[in-house]
Amino acid sequence: MFRRSWRHAAAATAAVLALTSVTACSDDPSDAENRAGAMENYAVGTQFKATEPVSFSILYNNHPNYPLKNDWLFWSELKSRTNVSLEKVAVPLSDYNQKRSLLIGAGDAPLLIPKTYPPDVHAYVSSGAILPVSDHLDLMPNLKDKIEKWNLQPELDTLRQADGKFYLLPGVHEKPWHEYSLAVRTDILDELNLEVPKTWDDVYTMLKAMKAKYPNIYPFSDRYSQPNPAGNLLNLLAVSHGLEGAGWNFQHVSWNAQAQKFEYTGATEQYKQMLQYLNKLVAEKLLDPESFTQTDDLARQKLANSKSFVISGNAQALVNDYRPDLAATNPKAKITKIPLPVGPAGEINPASRLENGMMISSKARDSKNFVAMMQFVDWLWYSDEGQEFARWGVEGTTFVKDAAGKHSLAKDVDMIGLNPGAPKHLQKDFGFANGVFAYGGKPELVQAFFSPEEQEFQQVMNARTPKSPPPPFPLSDEEREQVSLWETPLKDLVYQATLQFVLGQRDLAQWDAYVAELKSKNMDAYLETVNKAYERYREKHN
Amino acid sequence: MVTVDAAERATEVGPRPRRRRGIRQTRGYRVFQVVNAIILTLVVVVTLYPFVNIVARSMSHEAYIIAGQVNLVPRGFTLDTYQLVMSDPLFWTNYRNTVFYTVTATLISIVMTTCYAYVLSKKHLKGRTALIGIAVFTMFFTGGLIPNYVLVTSLGLKNSVWAIALPNAINVFNLLVMKAFFESLPVELEEAAAVDGLNTYGILLRIVLPLSKAIVATMVLFYAVAFWNSWFAAFLYMDQQELWPVTVYLRNLIAGATGAENIGAIAEANEVQAEATLKSVTIVLTTLPILLVYPFVQRYFVRGIMLGAVKG
Structure with a gap:
């Protein structure tokens, strides 16, 4: 008797468990219970409008130049066009990332989490707090359309995690947008009868000519050296040499298309070449050795006082910093941003077509308005009309x-x-x-x-x-943890050696010794992990 | 009476040797005085210079700051940045918040700290060691950011002044200083008051507190400065910009001016928030009011600290 009832109980439990798992698995977004407010025939070109008033919470990055106001036309027009109102959790821009981590960690995150950069996503994936959005692209016709029309699939693949899914809806550009280059005093170019340099070799020739005329100064004194030395300059050179990035965009591995595998950026022949180039500039006193350590303000000061003629920058730095600085000290000075000098990698545009984007809280999946929310996101962030409206x-x-x-x-x-x-x-x-x-x-x-x-x-x-993006190599959680333990010592060594080689404290003949040092800091194990992950992904998806 | 000896020695360093040992010592003493004056003047210059420099910078044109030409006097005098900051109604809303948060939180803190410290100063209290242990424990161990956040949120304190005032109400260091002060008060006074019929609260309010103005003033200053400058708690628990204190506002303003975030648009030339000037303006605006409090509390400040520390 007892035995039978026990068996019954077990069977019942099993049945309940099975049922739960069935419900848990039926993740089909066409479920009626999460379609409240959603449109039936939402497609490219359709104006999204929720069938009933809905409201979504959103993490709001509050920019001090245009602080949040609740009476903005944006909110009322959005409401009348889409029937959606947004509940803002206002976070100061100064510490946006910290608050985001806190809210996600505490399980208190709003449904929509915009302004998230691709590498930031890794930290949240294993917690399960973020929705794998790649599972729900069918709800987003405009995004799918853009991926296809603009051929964005290779870029999107770089976002994939070890489970093959991606967790971020990135901002997508039709054309890459490269921001940073060198700013050059064009009145000095005119004075010396020089053309705007096209290649890095031209840059060298130009600096040489400047030095000949003004022997007492370093013609090139760079900024962006905190926290990493010459963040922008190293990156520009690295991408011009066909590497993924260095300096402030330090990438441990770069894709070698010929060998069909990843190489360690700091140990490549290209990296050695660019260090040789920089070393030449420093040795001939064309590049200020302080470029690698000084503060931005000091570099700006030198430029403003005509102690240097060349400096890194983007359009904002040009308009907000250099020109007003020079206008105060030297009204005749002219400065402009030259197109990115061309290096051995040829005429490429190294910028990515993805930018910061949006994460979605996984609790959104349980909301009855889930489908409506995805349609709304698709309309506002990815449809031509939505983008025009937002901008x-x-x-x-x-x-x-x-x-x-x-x-x-x-x-x-x-x-x-x-x-x-x-x-x-x-x-x-x-x-x-x-x-x-x-x-x-x-x-x-x-x-x-x-x-x-x-x-x-x-x-x-x-x-x-x-520039074509490198193939994806999604790492598992354990691999990522292991790799991140190796990363800091490796990166420190690369920075240190970079400075030593460039400033001439170490002879470039010792390059092999340096590579051996990298190996002693687990470079090979690092590469093996990455290349294995790449192979794994390739086998699974090709 | 070690303390009295020490104090006597300190005050009598001067005149006594002159009488006892004649001219050589006097000369030595004079040399000492001159050297002392020079050193102290140097200290004053070193501490005052950054201040004057900040004020000068806050009124200078940014170009001169970048060119490194601003020292003690503003160059290219302009109050544009002040205007820019102060013309924003949000700035004043947030400033009011700062004042409100500081006053509320300081009141709560001072009441809590006084009560706790007074209780701990009674040697005959049962479980006194445990109570001290509990307080000291929090100096070395915390629950961590996220658990704290979850706690405050689930208590429903978010978006209210309590989120700022309650979690940090007692600063253990201040508590111990105050406890030491109370312990130094003569027991006989309280016994006499008890004999005259005062209960515990009466003793605290009518006898002990009037004798403790110095320490209370010092604690008020400590707490007020800490709450005035704090931004992190408000940043964590306030989800609307109307609730931020001015520290968060100005911090955000600087972050915006450094231009780490922008949407690819170039800021208007006339609106370029001079970053270098902005930083100085921020410092001036946030520190000035609290600085003005110092002279008035100064005399208590020194005495209060000495009393608590020396006799403890």
């Missing part, structure tokens, strides 16, 4: 279009000084062109607010071949 606002109110479809701001609306003296501001008074909602898109949209000279720069860069 330009409302036609007739904040912007106008001419016959050719070119956008321009309405007369009483200003942004980056396009309508000086206009009483209202696109970001501050209307909430458009907001970093939380506007990213990626077609070049026309992305570059809409660029100055003419920056548009010119982008044209030159876009004419170059986009």
Whole structure:
């Protein structure tokens, strides 16, 4: 008797368990219970509008230049177009990442978590707090359309985790957008009858000529050396040499297309070449040795006082820093950002077409509005209409279009000084062109607010071949943990040796000894792990 | 009475040797005085210079700061950055928050710390060691960021002043200093008060506290400065910018000016928030009010600390 009832109980438990697991597995998004508010026939070109008023919580990165206002036209227009209202958890931009980690760790995260950069995602994947969005792309026709039309699949694959899924909806660009290069005093070029340098060798020739005329100064004194030495300069050189990145964009491994495997960036022949180049600049006193340690302010000071003529920068640094600095000390000075000098890798555009994007809380999956939310995200962040709305606002109110479809701001609306003296501001008074909602898109949209000279720069860069992304090598949790233990000592050694080689404290003849040191710090094991992960992924997905 | 001896020695270093040992010592003493004056003047210069420099920078044009030409006097005098910061209504909202949070949190802290310290100063209290142990334990071990956050959130304190005031209400260091002070008060006073019919609360409120103005003033200053400067708790628990204190506001402003985040648009030339100037303005605006409190509490400040520390 007892035995039988025990068996019954066991059977019942098993049945219950089986049932639960069945429900748990039926992750089909077409479930009626999570379609509340969703549109039946949502597709590319459809204006998304929830069938009932819905509301989603969102982590809001509060930019001090346009602090959050609840009466922005953005919110009311969004509500009337999509029937969606957003509950903002306002976080100061200064410490956005920290609060994001805290909220996710505490299980208190809002449903939508925008402004997340791809590497930041790894930390959250194993916790299960973030939704694997790649499972739900079917709900996002606009994103799928863009992936196909702009051929974004290889880039998206780099986001995949060990389970083959990705957890981030990235901002996607049709064309890569490269920002940083060298800023050069063009009045000095004119004075010396020099052309704008095209290649790194031209840069050397130019510096040489500057030095000949002004022997008492270092013509090139660089910034961005904190926390890592010459963050930008090393990166520019590395990508021009066909590596994935160095300096402030330090990438441990670079893809070698010929050998079909990953190599350790700091041990490649290309890396040695670029160190040789820098060493030559330092040895001939063309590059200020302090470039690798000084603060940004000091580098700017040298430029402002004509103690140097060349410095790293992007469009903002040019307009916000260098020109005002020079205007105060030397009104005749002219400075411009030159197109990225070409290196052995040829004329490439090294920028990625992905930028920061959005994570979605996995608890969204249990919401009855889940489908509506995915459609909403797809519309606002990935549809042409949504992107135009987020960036330009409302036609007739904040912007106008001419016959050719070119956008321009309405007369009483200003942004980056396009309508000086206009009483209202696109970001501050209307909430458009907001970093939380506007990213990626077609070049026309992305570059809409660029100055003419920056548009010119982008044209030159876009004419170059986009660099193809390296193949994905998603690591498992254990591998990632192991690899991250190796990473810090390796990186420290590379930085240290880079400085020693460049500044001439160590002879480049000792390169092999340096590579041996890298090996003693587990470089080979690191590469093996990465290459194994690459092979594993390739076998599974080809 | 070790302390009295020490104090006497300190005050009598000067005149006594002159009488006892004649001119040579006097000369030596004079040399000492001159050297002392020079050293102290140097200390004053060293500590004052950064301050004056910050004020000068806050009123200078950024170009001069970058060019490294601003020392004691503002160059290219401008109050634009002050205007920029102070014209934002949010700045004033947040400033009001700072004042409100500081006053509330300091009040709570001082009441809690006084009560706890007074209890701990009674040697006959049962479980006194355990109570001290509990307090000291928190100096070395914390629950960690996320557990704290979860606790405060589930207590429903988020987005209220309590999230700032309650979790940090008692600073253990301040508690121990205060306990030491209370222990130094003569027991006879309290016994006499008890004989005259005062209960425990009466003794605390009418006898002990009036005698403890020095230490209380010192503690108020410690707490007020700490709460005034703090931003982290508010950053963690406040989800609306209208609730932030001014520290978070200014921190964010600097982050925006350094331009780490931008959407590819170039800021207007006339709106370029001069980063270097902005930092100085921020420092001036946040430290000035609390600095003004110092002179008034100064005399208590020195005495209070000495009393608590020496006799403990």
